[in-house]
Amino acid sequence: MPKTPDELFRFLQSLGIETKTTEHPPLFTVADSQALRGTISGAHTKNLFLKDKKDNFFLLTVEEEAVVDLKSIHHVIGAASRVSFGKPEALMELLGVIPGAVSAFGLINDEAHRVRFFLDATLAESETVNCHPLSNEATTTIRSADLQRFAEATGHPVTILKLDS
Template identity: 70%
Template sequence: MPKTPADLFAYLDDLGIQVTTVSHPPLYTVADSQALRGDIPGAHTKNLFLKDKKDNYFLVTIEEDAQVDLKQIHHMIGAASRVSFGKPEALMALLGVAPGAVTAFGLINDDKGAVRFVVDSDLVRQETINAHPLTNEATTSVRSEDLLAFVRATGHEPAILKVSS
Protein backbone atom coordinates (compact mmCIF):
# COMPACT_ATOMS: atom_id res chain seq x y z
CA MET A 1 0.00 0.00 0.00
CA PRO A 2 1.55 3.34 -0.99
CA LYS A 3 2.24 5.93 1.68
CA THR A 4 -0.26 8.74 2.16
CA PRO A 5 0.50 12.45 2.45
CA ALA A 6 0.03 12.06 6.23
CA ASP A 7 2.67 9.29 6.22
CA LEU A 8 5.00 11.56 4.24
CA PHE A 9 4.54 14.48 6.63
CA ALA A 10 5.20 12.21 9.64
CA TYR A 11 8.37 10.91 7.94
CA LEU A 12 9.57 14.42 7.19
CA ASP A 13 8.82 15.44 10.78
CA ASP A 14 10.81 12.44 12.08
CA LEU A 15 13.73 13.67 9.96
CA GLY A 16 13.39 17.15 11.46
CA ILE A 17 12.45 18.64 8.09
CA GLN A 18 10.07 21.57 8.24
CA VAL A 19 7.65 22.05 5.38
CA THR A 20 4.78 24.30 4.46
CA THR A 21 1.87 22.84 2.52
CA VAL A 22 -0.89 24.65 0.63
CA SER A 23 -4.01 22.80 -0.54
CA HIS A 24 -5.53 23.66 -3.91
CA PRO A 25 -7.66 22.12 -6.67
CA PRO A 26 -6.00 19.20 -8.51
CA LEU A 27 -3.17 20.30 -10.81
CA TYR A 28 -2.26 17.98 -13.68
CA THR A 29 0.18 20.07 -15.72
CA VAL A 30 2.67 22.88 -15.24
CA ALA A 31 0.17 25.21 -16.94
CA ASP A 32 -2.51 24.19 -14.41
CA SER A 33 -0.04 24.80 -11.62
CA GLN A 34 0.93 28.24 -12.84
CA ALA A 35 -2.72 29.27 -13.22
CA LEU A 36 -4.13 27.88 -9.97
CA ARG A 37 -1.48 27.65 -7.29
CA GLY A 38 -1.51 31.29 -6.19
CA ASP A 39 1.57 32.90 -4.77
CA ILE A 40 3.68 30.08 -3.39
CA PRO A 41 7.28 31.32 -3.25
CA GLY A 42 10.21 29.22 -4.41
CA ALA A 43 11.05 27.05 -7.39
CA HIS A 44 8.28 24.83 -8.70
CA THR A 45 9.09 21.43 -10.15
CA LYS A 46 8.38 19.39 -13.22
CA ASN A 47 8.99 15.65 -12.85
CA LEU A 48 9.70 13.13 -15.58
CA PHE A 49 9.24 9.42 -14.84
CA LEU A 50 11.39 7.70 -17.45
CA LYS A 51 12.54 4.20 -18.33
CA ASP A 52 15.09 2.74 -20.67
CA LYS A 53 14.89 -0.45 -22.74
CA LYS A 54 16.38 -2.51 -19.89
CA ASP A 55 13.56 -1.42 -17.57
CA ASN A 56 15.77 0.91 -15.55
CA TYR A 57 13.62 3.68 -14.10
CA PHE A 58 14.54 7.31 -13.53
CA LEU A 59 12.79 10.19 -11.82
CA VAL A 60 14.13 13.44 -13.25
CA THR A 61 13.17 16.61 -11.35
CA ILE A 62 13.71 20.01 -12.96
CA GLU A 63 12.32 23.53 -12.62
CA GLU A 64 8.86 23.88 -14.12
CA ASP A 65 10.00 26.08 -17.02
CA ALA A 66 13.15 24.10 -17.80
CA GLN A 67 13.43 22.02 -20.94
CA VAL A 68 15.16 18.68 -21.45
CA ASP A 69 16.13 16.96 -24.66
CA LEU A 70 14.47 13.55 -24.34
CA LYS A 71 16.50 12.28 -27.31
CA GLN A 72 19.78 13.02 -25.51
CA ILE A 73 19.05 12.83 -21.77
CA HIS A 74 19.89 9.13 -21.64
CA HIS A 75 23.57 10.04 -22.09
CA MET A 76 23.46 12.35 -19.06
CA ILE A 77 21.54 10.12 -16.64
CA GLY A 78 23.30 6.83 -17.35
CA ALA A 79 20.43 5.07 -19.08
CA ALA A 80 21.17 1.95 -21.12
CA SER A 81 19.32 3.35 -24.14
CA ARG A 82 17.06 6.17 -25.16
CA VAL A 83 14.31 6.71 -22.63
CA SER A 84 10.55 6.88 -22.81
CA PHE A 85 7.94 7.79 -20.25
CA GLY A 86 7.21 5.05 -17.76
CA LYS A 87 3.72 3.57 -17.78
CA PRO A 88 1.19 4.72 -15.16
CA GLU A 89 1.13 1.19 -13.67
CA ALA A 90 4.89 1.29 -13.07
CA LEU A 91 4.62 4.81 -11.66
CA MET A 92 2.05 3.63 -9.13
CA ALA A 93 3.93 0.43 -8.32
CA LEU A 94 7.30 2.14 -7.81
CA LEU A 95 6.49 5.64 -6.53
CA GLY A 96 2.91 5.22 -5.30
CA VAL A 97 1.56 8.15 -7.30
CA ALA A 98 -0.64 8.65 -10.33
CA PRO A 99 0.20 10.69 -13.43
CA GLY A 100 -0.21 14.36 -12.59
CA ALA A 101 1.12 13.83 -9.08
CA VAL A 102 4.68 12.74 -9.91
CA THR A 103 7.03 14.06 -7.26
CA ALA A 104 10.40 13.51 -5.64
CA PHE A 105 8.45 12.76 -2.47
CA GLY A 106 7.29 9.56 -4.21
CA LEU A 107 10.71 8.09 -3.42
CA ILE A 108 9.31 7.33 0.04
CA ASN A 109 7.45 4.46 -1.67
CA ASP A 110 10.48 3.05 -3.53
CA ASP A 111 11.82 0.89 -0.73
CA LYS A 112 13.64 -1.39 -3.20
CA GLY A 113 15.65 1.44 -4.76
CA ALA A 114 14.31 0.67 -8.23
CA VAL A 115 14.20 4.32 -9.32
CA ARG A 116 17.29 6.45 -9.85
CA PHE A 117 16.68 10.05 -8.78
CA VAL A 118 18.16 12.79 -10.94
CA VAL A 119 17.73 16.42 -9.97
CA ASP A 120 18.78 19.32 -12.17
CA SER A 121 21.71 21.27 -10.76
CA ASP A 122 19.92 24.56 -11.48
CA LEU A 123 17.01 23.48 -9.29
CA VAL A 124 19.09 22.56 -6.24
CA ARG A 125 20.63 26.04 -6.28
CA GLN A 126 17.23 27.42 -5.31
CA GLU A 127 16.58 28.03 -1.61
CA THR A 128 13.04 26.61 -1.63
CA ILE A 129 11.65 23.83 -3.80
CA ASN A 130 7.93 23.13 -4.21
CA ALA A 131 6.58 19.68 -4.99
CA HIS A 132 3.38 17.68 -4.67
CA PRO A 133 3.13 15.74 -1.39
CA LEU A 134 2.02 12.48 -3.10
CA THR A 135 -1.14 14.21 -4.32
CA ASN A 136 -1.70 16.89 -6.92
CA GLU A 137 -4.19 18.61 -4.60
CA ALA A 138 -1.45 20.32 -2.59
CA THR A 139 1.99 21.87 -2.91
CA THR A 140 4.66 21.39 -0.27
CA SER A 141 7.55 23.81 0.13
CA VAL A 142 10.85 22.50 1.46
CA ARG A 143 14.38 23.86 1.62
CA SER A 144 16.57 22.50 -1.17
CA GLU A 145 19.06 20.86 1.20
CA ASP A 146 16.18 19.28 3.14
CA LEU A 147 14.76 17.75 -0.04
CA LEU A 148 18.16 16.17 -0.69
CA ALA A 149 18.30 14.94 2.92
CA PHE A 150 14.85 13.37 2.45
CA VAL A 151 15.97 11.66 -0.76
CA ARG A 152 19.04 10.21 0.99
CA ALA A 153 16.94 9.07 3.95
CA THR A 154 14.80 7.02 1.55
CA GLY A 155 17.93 5.15 0.46
CA HIS A 156 18.46 7.03 -2.81
CA GLU A 157 21.59 8.97 -3.66
CA PRO A 158 20.51 12.00 -5.68
CA ALA A 159 22.36 12.48 -8.95
CA ILE A 160 22.74 16.25 -9.22
CA LEU A 161 23.27 16.84 -12.92
CA LYS A 162 22.82 19.64 -15.46
CA VAL A 163 20.02 18.04 -17.48
CA SER A 164 18.06 21.15 -18.50
CA SER A 165 18.86 23.21 -21.55
Protein backbone atom coordinates in the same frame (compact mmCIF):
# COMPACT_ATOMS: atom_id res chain seq x y z
CA MET B 1 0.23 -0.10 -0.28
CA PRO B 2 1.61 3.38 -1.07
CA LYS B 3 2.25 5.84 1.72
CA THR B 4 -0.28 8.58 2.36
CA PRO B 5 0.53 12.29 2.52
CA ASP B 6 0.15 12.08 6.33
CA GLU B 7 2.73 9.27 6.46
CA LEU B 8 5.04 11.37 4.28
CA PHE B 9 4.68 14.36 6.61
CA ARG B 10 5.38 12.16 9.68
CA PHE B 11 8.54 10.85 7.96
CA LEU B 12 9.69 14.40 7.17
CA GLN B 13 8.98 15.40 10.78
CA SER B 14 11.03 12.44 12.03
CA LEU B 15 13.96 13.86 10.04
CA GLY B 16 13.44 17.30 11.59
CA ILE B 17 12.40 18.73 8.21
CA GLU B 18 9.95 21.63 8.20
CA THR B 19 7.57 22.12 5.29
CA LYS B 20 4.61 24.30 4.37
CA THR B 21 1.73 22.76 2.44
CA THR B 22 -0.91 24.60 0.42
CA GLU B 23 -4.05 22.75 -0.64
CA HIS B 24 -5.61 23.54 -4.02
CA PRO B 25 -7.76 21.96 -6.75
CA PRO B 26 -6.09 19.02 -8.54
CA LEU B 27 -3.25 20.07 -10.86
CA PHE B 28 -2.20 17.81 -13.71
CA THR B 29 0.28 19.90 -15.70
CA VAL B 30 2.87 22.63 -15.25
CA ALA B 31 0.43 24.97 -16.99
CA ASP B 32 -2.23 24.15 -14.36
CA SER B 33 0.21 24.88 -11.55
CA GLN B 34 1.35 28.17 -13.05
CA ALA B 35 -2.08 29.56 -12.20
CA LEU B 36 -0.97 29.48 -8.54
CA ARG B 37 2.03 31.75 -9.06
CA GLY B 38 2.14 34.53 -6.54
CA THR B 39 0.48 32.41 -3.85
CA ILE B 40 3.25 29.79 -3.48
CA SER B 41 6.81 31.10 -3.39
CA GLY B 42 9.96 29.15 -4.24
CA ALA B 43 11.15 27.16 -7.25
CA HIS B 44 8.51 25.12 -9.03
CA THR B 45 9.16 21.68 -10.47
CA LYS B 46 8.42 19.49 -13.42
CA ASN B 47 8.92 15.75 -12.90
CA LEU B 48 9.75 13.17 -15.55
CA PHE B 49 9.33 9.48 -14.74
CA LEU B 50 11.38 7.70 -17.40
CA LYS B 51 12.45 4.17 -18.29
CA ASP B 52 14.93 2.61 -20.68
CA LYS B 53 14.67 -0.62 -22.70
CA LYS B 54 16.13 -2.65 -19.81
CA ASP B 55 13.40 -1.45 -17.44
CA ASN B 56 15.70 0.86 -15.52
CA PHE B 57 13.67 3.71 -14.07
CA PHE B 58 14.62 7.34 -13.55
CA LEU B 59 12.96 10.30 -11.85
CA LEU B 60 14.12 13.69 -13.07
CA THR B 61 12.95 16.61 -10.93
CA VAL B 62 13.73 19.75 -12.89
CA GLU B 63 12.82 23.43 -12.78
CA GLU B 64 9.42 23.87 -14.43
CA GLU B 65 10.78 25.80 -17.44
CA ALA B 66 13.72 23.43 -18.03
CA VAL B 67 13.97 21.79 -21.43
CA VAL B 68 14.79 18.08 -21.30
CA ASP B 69 15.74 16.56 -24.66
CA LEU B 70 14.32 13.04 -24.47
CA LYS B 71 16.35 12.04 -27.54
CA SER B 72 19.66 12.62 -25.77
CA ILE B 73 19.05 12.68 -22.01
CA HIS B 74 19.88 8.96 -21.81
CA HIS B 75 23.55 9.85 -22.32
CA VAL B 76 23.45 12.24 -19.35
CA ILE B 77 21.62 9.92 -16.91
CA GLY B 78 23.41 6.70 -17.84
CA ALA B 79 20.41 4.89 -19.29
CA ALA B 80 20.95 1.71 -21.31
CA SER B 81 19.07 3.17 -24.27
CA ARG B 82 16.89 6.08 -25.26
CA VAL B 83 14.23 6.68 -22.65
CA SER B 84 10.47 6.94 -22.75
CA PHE B 85 7.90 7.89 -20.16
CA GLY B 86 7.17 5.14 -17.66
CA LYS B 87 3.68 3.68 -17.79
CA PRO B 88 1.12 4.75 -15.16
CA GLU B 89 1.14 1.21 -13.73
CA ALA B 90 4.91 1.37 -13.13
CA LEU B 91 4.53 4.87 -11.69
CA MET B 92 1.99 3.60 -9.15
CA GLU B 93 4.00 0.45 -8.39
CA LEU B 94 7.30 2.25 -7.84
CA LEU B 95 6.44 5.76 -6.63
CA GLY B 96 2.89 5.22 -5.39
CA VAL B 97 1.41 8.13 -7.33
CA ILE B 98 -0.76 8.79 -10.36
CA PRO B 99 0.24 10.86 -13.40
CA GLY B 100 -0.02 14.52 -12.42
CA ALA B 101 1.13 13.83 -8.85
CA VAL B 102 4.71 12.80 -9.65
CA SER B 103 7.32 14.37 -7.39
CA ALA B 104 10.51 13.57 -5.53
CA PHE B 105 8.34 12.73 -2.51
CA GLY B 106 7.29 9.55 -4.35
CA LEU B 107 10.74 8.16 -3.54
CA ILE B 108 9.36 7.27 -0.10
CA ASN B 109 7.40 4.48 -1.81
CA ASP B 110 10.34 3.03 -3.77
CA GLU B 111 11.53 0.72 -1.01
CA ALA B 112 13.26 -1.57 -3.55
CA HIS B 113 15.33 1.41 -4.79
CA ARG B 114 14.55 0.76 -8.44
CA VAL B 115 14.32 4.46 -9.36
CA ARG B 116 17.44 6.59 -9.85
CA PHE B 117 16.86 10.18 -8.75
CA PHE B 118 18.18 13.26 -10.55
CA LEU B 119 17.71 16.81 -9.28
CA ASP B 120 18.17 19.76 -11.61
CA ALA B 121 21.15 21.91 -10.56
CA THR B 122 18.90 24.99 -10.69
CA LEU B 123 16.64 23.42 -8.04
CA ALA B 124 19.60 22.23 -5.98
CA GLU B 125 20.79 25.84 -5.83
CA SER B 126 17.35 27.26 -4.99
CA GLU B 127 16.47 28.07 -1.40
CA THR B 128 13.07 26.37 -1.52
CA VAL B 129 11.43 23.91 -3.88
CA ASN B 130 7.75 23.02 -4.36
CA CYS B 131 6.59 19.42 -4.80
CA HIS B 132 3.29 17.55 -4.70
CA PRO B 133 3.07 15.59 -1.43
CA LEU B 134 1.93 12.30 -3.10
CA SER B 135 -1.23 14.08 -4.24
CA ASN B 136 -1.82 16.70 -6.91
CA GLU B 137 -4.32 18.43 -4.63
CA ALA B 138 -1.59 20.14 -2.61
CA THR B 139 1.87 21.66 -2.99
CA THR B 140 4.53 21.36 -0.31
CA THR B 141 7.34 23.89 0.00
CA ILE B 142 10.60 22.46 1.34
CA ARG B 143 14.15 23.76 1.58
CA SER B 144 16.19 22.37 -1.30
CA ALA B 145 18.82 20.98 1.08
CA ASP B 146 16.05 19.23 3.04
CA LEU B 147 14.58 17.73 -0.14
CA GLN B 148 18.00 16.24 -0.87
CA ARG B 149 18.26 15.00 2.73
CA PHE B 150 14.80 13.40 2.36
CA ALA B 151 15.85 11.58 -0.83
CA GLU B 152 19.02 10.28 0.84
CA ALA B 153 17.00 9.14 3.87
CA THR B 154 14.80 7.04 1.57
CA GLY B 155 17.92 5.33 0.19
CA HIS B 156 18.04 7.32 -3.04
CA PRO B 157 21.35 9.07 -3.74
CA VAL B 158 20.80 12.47 -5.33
CA THR B 159 22.54 13.03 -8.65
CA ILE B 160 22.68 16.69 -9.62
CA LEU B 161 21.63 17.15 -13.24
CA LYS B 162 23.11 20.02 -15.24
CA LEU B 163 20.86 20.73 -18.20
CA ASP B 164 22.00 22.79 -21.17
CA SER B 165 20.14 26.06 -21.30
